[in-house]
Amino acid sequence: MSNGYVSPTIDFSRRAHLSEWMDEPCSYEDFRDCLKDLDRINRIIFGYSPTLTWLEQYADADAPLHIVDVGCGGGDMLRRIDAWAQSRNLPVHLAGIDINPHAARAAREFSSRSSRIEWITGDAFSYDPPVPIDLVISSLFTHHLTDSEIVRFLQWMDRVTTRGWFISDLHRKPIPYYLFSALATLMRPHRFIRHDGLISIRRSFDRDDWENYCAIAGLDQNGVNIYTMRPARLCVAREKP
Numbered sequence: 001m002s003n004g005y006v007s008p009t010i011d012f013s014r015r016a017h018l019s020e021w022m023d024e025p026c027s028y029e030d031f032r033d034c035l036k037d038l039d040r041i042n043r044i045i046f047g048y049s050p051t052l053t054w055l056e057q058y059a060d061a062d063a064p065l066h067i068v069d070v071g072c073g074g075g076d077m078l079r080r081i082d083a084w085a086q087s088r089n090l091p092v093h094l095a096g097i098d099i100n101p102h103a104a105r106a107a108r109e110f111s112s113r114s115s116r117i118e119w120i121t122g123d124a125f126s127y128d129p130p131v132p133i134d135l136v137i138s139s140l141f142t143h144h145l146t147d148s149e150i151v152r153f154l155q156w157m158d159r160v161t162t163r164g165w166f167i168s169d170l171h172r173k174p175i176p177y178y179l180f181s182a183l184a185t186l187m188r189p190h191r192f193i194r195h196d197g198l199i200s201i202r203r204s205f206d207r208d209d210w211e212n213y214c215a216i217a218g219l220d221q222n223g224v225n226i227y228t229m230r231p232a233r234l235c236v237a238r239e240k241p
């Protein structure tokens, strides 16, 4: 297993090829507790707000808005979107897909019994939606992919969505890295989070990476917005005309 703890020689100039403990076989309890602490960290570093802010432009939809969250983990983002939609009387069909079967189990455990969010276990690439998807979102997901998988993911999202897609992931630079390191020291989260958090930042992206992926995917650069959301996110957004 890789060791992602702070070193004075961290190279932020390129994506690190390191693995995360949460992607390796583990017990359900470890995976669930890791997701719980990921939610704690997400709340502290405003991890949900880039997606919720981006979704505001779709708040006037009159037909049910079909939103799929890829790499949904424990489903905290979709529960927030559900609450956001209910507060606006907005009809939605929400689905979360995650490759790890522990994720759907944890998402059901974390959700109320009345929740209508659909939890699917599967690889994002083999998901064949039964009905057209309006929006695909993902948060802290794309850094789990190789460069060529990211290009495929961009092409897949652009093909299956009718209205647009949004990626919220980490910005590969020193400030998020040392901020997370300090936060992990203070919060003492699950050991997966302490290890994977630093590695996630090293596996994540800068603007040039996303420009290259979009170009290779054949996307019109003018139709894609790449922007930072402080303190740690780099977002990629596409709204279809």
Ligand SMILES: C[S@@+](CC[C@H](N)C(=O)[O-])C[C@H]1O[C@@H](n2cnc3c(N)ncnc32)[C@H](O)[C@@H]1O
Pocket (backbone or CB within 6 Å): 038, 039, 042, 070, 071, 072, 073, 074, 075, 077, 097, 098, 099, 100, 103, 122, 123, 124, 125, 138, 139, 140, 141, 144
């Ligand atoms: C860091 S977690 C992010 C969870 C959640 N989106 C969040 O923001 O807290 C990344 C998730 O992506 C999932 N994942 C990794 N590769 C995947 C793939 N090819 N298809 C679907 N899910 C995948 C992992 O199982 C994990 O639950």
